[in-house]
Amino acid sequence: MRSLLKRTLQCTLKPEIRRSYLSPALTIATSHDSEHLFSLMNCRPGSLITDETALTKYNQDWTKKYKGDSSIVVRPQSTEEVSKILKYCNQKSIGVVPQAGSTGLCGGSVPISNEIILSVECLNNIEYFDSMSGILGAQAGCILQDLQDYTATRDHLVPIDLGAKGTCQIGGNVSTNAGGSYYYRYGSLRGNVLGLEVVLANGEVLNLGYNPSHLKDNTGYDLKALFIGAEGTLGIVTKVAILCPRLQKSKCAAFLACQNFEQVIKALEMAKSHLGEILAAFEFMDDEVLGVVKEKVPLPILEMYPYCVLVETHGSDEEHDLAKIEKYLSSAMEEDIVLDGVLAQSLSQVQDFWKVRESCNPCVAEKGFVYKYDVSLPVHDFPLFVSEIRSNMPPERPVRVFNYGHVIDGNLHCNIVELGNFERDHELSKTVEELVLDAVIRRRGSISAEHGLGQYKHIHLPKIRDAATLSCMYATKQQFDPKGILNPGKYLPPQTVPS
Amino acid sequence: MKILVGVKRVVDYAVKVRVQNNTVDLKNIKMSLNPFCEIAIEEAVRLKEQKVADEVVAMTIGPKQATETLRTALAMGADRAIHITTDLRTDYMELQPFAVSQIFQKIVEEENSDLVLLGKQGIDSDCGQTGPMLAGLLGWPQVTFAANIETDGKSMTVERETDSGTETIKISQLPAVVTCDLRLNEPRYATLPNIMKAKKKKVDTRAAEDMGIDLAPRNQVLEVYEPPPRKEGIMVENMDELIDKLKNEAGVIA
Numbered sequence: 001m002r003s004l005l006k007r008t009l010q011c012t013l014k015p016e017i018r019r020s021y022l023s024p025a026l027t028i029a030t031s032h033d034s035e036h037l038f039s040l041m042n043c044r045p046g047s048l049i050t051d052e053t054a055l056t057k058y059n060q061d062w063t064k065k066y067k068g069d070s071s072i073v074v075r076p077q078s079t080e081e082v083s084k085i086l087k088y089c090n091q092k093s094i095g096v097v098p099q100a101g102s103t104g105l106c107g108g109s110v111p112i113s114n115e116i117i118l119s120v121e122c123l124n125n126i127e128y129f130d131s132m133s134g135i136l137g138a139q140a141g142c143i144l145q146d147l148q149d150y151t152a153t154r155d156h157l158v159p160i161d162l163g164a165k166g167t168c169q170i171g172g173n174v175s176t177n178a179g180g181s182y183y184y185r186y187g188s189l190r191g192n193v194l195g196l197e198v199v200l201a202n203g204e205v206l207n208l209g210y211n212p213s214h215l216k217d218n219t220g221y222d223l224k225a226l227f228i229g230a231e232g233t234l235g236i237v238t239k240v241a242i243l244c245p246r247l248q249k250s251k252c253a254a255f256l257a258c259q260n261f262e263q264v265i266k267a268l269e270m271a272k273s274h275l276g277e278i279l280a281a282f283e284f285m286d287d288e289v290l291g292v293v294k295e296k297v298p299l300p301i302l303e304m305y306p307y308c309v310l311v312e313t314h315g316s317d318e319e320h321d322l323a324k325i326e327k328y329l330s331s332a333m334e335e336d337i338v339l340d341g342v343l344a345q346s347l348s349q350v351q352d353f354w355k356v357r358e359s360c361n362p363c364v365a366e367k368g369f370v371y372k373y374d375v376s377l378p379v380h381d382f383p384l385f386v387s388e389i390r391s392n393m394p395p396e397r398p399v400r401v402f403n404y405g406h407v408i409d410g411n412l413h414c415n416i417v418e419l420g421n422f423e424r425d426h427e428l429s430k431t432v433e434e435l436v437l438d439a440v441i442r443r444r445g446s447i448s449a450e451h452g453l454g455q456y457k458h459i460h461l462p463k464i465r466d467a468a469t470l471s472c473m474y475a476t477k478q479q480f481d482p483k484g485i486l487n488p489g490k491y492l493p494p495q496t497v498p499s
Numbered sequence: 500m501k502i503l504v505g506v507k508r509v510v511d512y513a514v515k516v517r518v519q520n521n522t523v524d525l526k527n528i529k530m531s532l533n534p535f536c537e538i539a540i541e542e543a544v545r546l547k548e549q550k551v552a553d554e555v556v557a558m559t560i561g562p563k564q565a566t567e568t569l570r571t572a573l574a575m576g577a578d579r580a581i582h583i584t585t586d587l588r589t590d591y592m593e594l595q596p597f598a599v600s601q602i603f604q605k606i607v608e609e610e611n612s613d614l615v616l617l618g619k620q621g622i623d624s625d626c627g628q629t630g631p632m633l634a635g636l637l638g639w640p641q642v643t644f645a646a647n648i649e650t651d652g653k654s655m656t657v658e659r660e661t662d663s664g665t666e667t668i669k670i671s672q673l674p675a676v677v678t679c680d681l682r683l684n685e686p687r688y689a690t691l692p693n694i695m696k697a698k699k700k701k702v703d704t705r706a707a708e709d710m711g712i713d714l715a716p717r718n719q720v721l722e723v724y725e726p727p728p729r730k731e732g733i734m735v736e737n738m739d740e741l742i743d744k745l746k747n748e749a750g751v752i753a
Contacts, residue, residue: 045736248526300688342688345571346531347513
């Protein structure tokens with residue numbers, strides 16, 4: 001085992017090797033298989049996609065960095081159909097890529113080669129909502145924003161919120177343990193997901209606290225926890241029971257400007273102490289990223305400052321919340337922690353502030369190929385980390401480092417782009433990768449705070465997990481998916497050395 | 500030039516209202532400055548910054564909480580504010596444009612305003628009547644749906660939005676009443692320093708009931724209901740099915 005891992009560590013990643021990472025034990029699906037899969041879905045029109053043009057959207061992810069070669073997409077409409085499909089694929093050793101909204105940032109949702117794609121988009125019913133407990137039961141293909149709209153009319157809210165809310169689906173959110181902007185306030189999906197229905201590789205359906213679902217239930221190993229964040233490699237999530245808190249009566253937001261990162265940290269500490277229980281989100285953006293965002297979206301603060309912060313509060317009493325906010329803001333200004341800022345006077349203005357923050361990702365992507373990093377670091381280390389990256393970029397090339405993220409969670413989104421170059425540059429990629437990973441690991445940070453592993457970051461797992469832990473992870477995979485048909489080539493690095 | 504700007508406290512534009520007991524349910528609902536009034540304040544403040552106007556007074560008619568609306572206007576740059584207090588509903592259910600315009604008339608005469616800027620309509624009542632009624636009561640020229648205003652403080656040229664295009668109107672002599680439309684400007688955000696300054700600005704309070712105006716509604720609201728839910732669209736599988744549905748269900752082709 002140890003020598004195998006050592007050899008894996010030494011291999012360098014070249015794009016053409018990716019395809020042979022898939023197990024030679026897997027078979028490529030044929031037209032006979034697609035006909036059979038079609039019959040498993042009662043030959044329902046639209047449930048099977050084999051047309052090349054229609055396949056494009058499924059074969060490519062949002063970032064357009066990862067492109068698969070699948071010739072078959074199945075779109076089951078029920079757990080039963082998912083079960084039949086997986087049972088068949090397991091028997092035939094056909095690789096399956098579970099796909100929800102495909103908004104992930106590590107290529108976890110698209111095939112590496114010609115695995116078939118199982119899209120959960122047709123599993124889009126909201127099944128139940130109990131307003132007393134706040135438990136929402138929904139199928140995996142429900143779009144996050146639809147769930148947010150549904151719960152809002154019932155005085156509740158879904159505990160996660162992401163920029164991709166209009167496209168991402170709850171099954172995908174759960175399978176990637178999505179974080180988002182309200183993580184600090186409402187907690188992780190690991191705490192909020194009370195139950196799951198999953199289908200294993202062999203077609204078995206497990207009801208892991210989905211129906212009935214309870215706020216508290218200590219009866220047996222918490223198997224559902226394994227599937228949260230497993231990126232579809234242990235089973236396909238078909239239903240989610242999630243705990244929704246009460247919808248805030250009062251939502252306020254401020255967009256603030258700081259001279260340096262120490263001030264950002266002080267503003268954060270002050271926010272925690274002054275705003276207390278009403279603090280819901282605290283995001284930061286640096287002037288590099290704001291500089292590209294302002295080309296597309298007007299900034300609330302006209303002057304450019306080194307850092308801007310978006311603070312949002314959720315409370316049950318607007319007068320009370322505004323009083324706390326005004327005290328916080330006047331103290332922050334008096335102590336020169338915040339140099340300038342605006343306070344939203346309406347919900348539309350709150351949405352305007354978020355538009356700026358949510359435009360960071362797409363606006364950076366328009367500048368060139370993004371070497372995207374999502375790291376957890378001690379907050380005080382952010383500036384040194386960034387300057388280390390910047391100072392090691394080739395000076396003769398237009399490489400820019402854009403930084404923003406959930407500073408309240410110690411989560412930095414560091415995006416490195418060579419302006420105008422939309423192709424991955426392998427030399428630069430290697431330099432950047434080694435630099436960033438080394439800088440993060442040295443600071444005992446996480447190399448993937450919330451984006452997950454997918455088909456991109458998994459190769460680094462041996463650097464950060466000890467052999468015993470990795471061994472247990474492989475054993476878990478073996479237990480749930482012995483043939484390795486679910487999302488092959490992703491999440492766990494290959495155990496065999498490629499030829 | 501002294502400008503009086505009407506600012507209305509309405510249900511926040513982003514809120515989805517609910518109808519309860521034959522009326523819009525205002526319990527616990529987020530209220531904000533009417534977007535068209537926000538545009539009116541912005542225009543007034545710009546005129547002051549251009550040194551065409553020397554004072555901007557914001558006025559609102561509403562309950563105790565309406566002072567928040569005035570604070571927004573003051574934070575945007577108004578110099579002082581007038582709060583006409585009333586507990587009557589201002590979303591057309593109780594207080595209606597005829598009474599509102601009479602209140603404005605009285606204040607305009609007391610203030611000796613040279614220009615009245617109003618939003619073209621409240622997003623709650625959607626009447627668009629206060630501006631024209633006020634101009635009628637005062638005997639002043641009026642331009643509604645202003646998309647551009649140019650003035651030297653004595654005369655004014657206004658570009659006005661109509662369904663068939665833009666109309667340019669010249670007011671040769673102020674005072675006048677102008678109502679503001681969407682394209683007129685992009686309102687500024689309330690900055691922290693200005694929010695602090697606004698706290699020190701003067702707000703005069705007066706009860707609507709003490710003004711000697713008949714506040715009773717002229718029209719009776721018979722019914723309030725939500726629009727029927729939009730019927731869900733259906734996906735068709737192929738061209739034949741589409742033609743069949745267009746022919747036999749929608750009846751739009753022979």
